[in-house]
Amino acid sequence: MQPISIILADAQYLIRVGLRHLMDRMDDIEIVGEAKNGVDLKILLKNQSPDVVILDHLQTNNFGNDVLKKIKDFSPKSKVLIISSDDDKTNIYKTIESGVNSFLTKQCNEEEILNAIRATAKGEKFFCSKVLNFILEKSFAKEEDCDPSPLSPRECEVVKLVAEGKIAKEIADILNLSTHTIYTHRKNIMKKLQLSSTSELVRYAITNGLVTP
Amino acid sequence: MQPISIILADAQYLIRVGLRHLMDRMDDIEIVGEAKNGVDLKILLKNQSPDVVILDHLQTNNFGNDVLKKIKDFSPKSKVLIISSDDDKTNIYKTIESGVNSFLTKQCNEEEILNAIRATAKGEKFFCSKVLNFILEKSFAKEEDCDPSPLSPRECEVVKLVAEGKIAKEIADILNLSTHTIYTHRKNIMKKLQLSSTSELVRYAITNGLVTP
DNA sequence: TGTTTAATTAGACAAATTCTAAATAATGTG
DNA sequence: CACATTATTTAGAATTTGTCTAATTAAACA
Structure with missing residues (x-):
């Protein structure tokens, strides 16, 4: 059975080290490339089509606004797993809306990260508990602000x-x-x-x- | 010669993995404890007095506002090296002002991180290039906005x-x-x-x- | 076809603001 | 020290703005 192929796209060196360290120990996961900005990522995606792109495209703008579109263009079969350094609800909503498969924050632990990778590779969606709570909050807090503008x-x-x-x-x-x-x-x-x-x-x-x- | 003793205080699991991975390969650096929040850190500092505390106390408030004061109380000889996930200038200024020894952002590479640790252990200050530019900007961009509020x-x-x-x-x-x-x-x-x-x-x-x- | 909502207006009255002008204290300058 | 500048304070008259009450018209709705 083929291992899950991964491209790691994160501007933060330490996050890349941490993720690589984590995944190197897993037989079913293989990192096939590492990108620290959008240009790197584009080059990698031209040559390979990974199962999962692990991406932090928020916080710093190293990957540009259209990075998700780029990924879909260059490698339509790849799934996108966001590991965000940004905790801002609005930004998280925006990113989820733009069609990523899974979303973690950098507060997540080893177990959540590995589960997320495996789920994402299978085409499932995975959200860490924090993000899931945000989503629930947004979806069910309708009684509060069902009224974005009641003005004529x-x-x-x-x-x-x-x-x-x-x-x-x-x-x-x-x-x-x-x-x-x-x-x-x-x-x-x-x-x-x-x-x-x-x-x-x-x-x-x-x-x-x-x-x- | 004694290795540099380090306590690692960061809420982000991956950052801890990344830093540990990096430092484990260095003979002159030894991690003597790891904390993911303020309570952990307090317990560690009661029992040991590391040369350097590597801390991310911004972004999430896992370490509280008075964490720097706490460190100085429990272990006055420890130096503090911030590795911040926060890029906001104002926050960075505030933290530097509050008397940390060194300041990196999580965009820094291996070399900068190791240099920073070694410099900080010697009691020197170390700022990564990005932060240094912020500091210079703040110090010398006086002609532009010498007029924050001309109001009495x-x-x-x-x-x-x-x-x-x-x-x-x-x-x-x-x-x-x-x-x-x-x-x-x-x-x-x-x-x-x-x-x-x-x-x-x-x-x-x-x-x-x-x-x- | 009556009911609700949106959009519109007037007149009388009340309130807020502007204008003109000026006094006092503090601060800084030569 | 004398002079200029700035900050802070105030009043009275004139003006503008806004509030309240009440009402009309048109459209949307059931």
């Missing part, structure tokens, strides 16, 4: 203009409305979002990406 | 309260001043910062870290 289109326009620093009169001029209309909209918005001041509205708009700070 | 202390207070959503009257009550005082401060602030609306002031405060969004 018109209200959104008003919020944006308010956050840009416009006062009611200016907004009224821009939208060709009465100032009273703007006041009413603004009051309704604040009520919906449970805000009590214009400044809070500005902060809401910034944190929700309605305007660029 | 009082004006800063006012900005914060404005950004928190308070109106002039509330701020006046909080600071025990006349509303007119607040108006004047606010006008001066906006003039200094070349802002034309309260919303812009809020955004200024957020982007400059005066308030947490």
Whole structure:
């Protein structure tokens, strides 16, 4: 039976040493290449098609944003196992969404890592407990924020203009409305979002990406 | 001649494996203990006093904020070598300021790591090239942003309260001043910062870290 | 077809802000 | 020390902005 072939793509030297040390002891796993950046990885993938690419493409941008696409282009049969140095939920969500097979963080222990490699090679998905909890949290915390923006289109326009620093009169001029209309909209918005001041509205708009700070 | 004694304190299993693998091959270096969190470390330090503690106390908070102080308390002669998974300049500055001997990032290669350990054991300081560049940048990039905040202390207070959503009257009550005082401060602030609306002031405060969004 | 939601507006009144002007204390400069 | 600058403070009048109450129109919905 063929061992599982692995390409190791991680910018951190120590992680590569650690993983190699771990896998060298396993008869069913063989590292066929090691890359410390996207260029290395591309060259390796041109010549071989590993079962699994173990990748840390976050934290430092050594592997570029399109690294996953590149891997699929050069070696469509390869599975991708992320071992991330980044604990940020949003980044983890983004990466999982972009279609990796498995996801570990660097806090994982030997057992989880080896299980993950073997599962990934079989085409299964594997998430370490920490990441799994994040996923569950995202999927089931729907009661909390099922409401990304309960604002009507018109209200959104008003919020944006308010956050840009416009006062009611200016907004009224821009939208060709009465100032009273703007006041009413603004009051309704604040009520919906449970805000009590214009400044809070500005902060809401910034944190929700309605305007660029 | 005695080998350099090391305690390895890192929450990441792979980093510990990698470092151990690296150091086991060196005759002049001996790992006398391994800790994956602050509690482990404390127990180790009660029983031994290593030449060097290799520590990652950032990223995850496994080692607590006062870990450096703890090390100095339990084992004053030990030197601290940080191998950080965190690339954030501000965090790096903060850690260096708090008095560690040496600082590497996890991007460093074998040579830098071994040099760092040997230098640190001798009581020297060692910073990897990346960190060194950060330090230089901080020390010599004074012409660029000599002006982090041209606001007077009082004006800063006012900005914060404005950004928190308070109106002039509330701020006046909080600071025990006349509303007119607040108006004047606010006008001066906006003039200094070349802002034309309260919303812009809020955004200024957020982007400059005066308030947490 | 009635009901809900979105969008719109006015008038009276209340509140917040601007403008003009100025006083005091602290700090720094020649 | 005298002078200039800056920080901090304040008032009154005039103006602007916003709130509250109430209502109309249009669209969407069941």
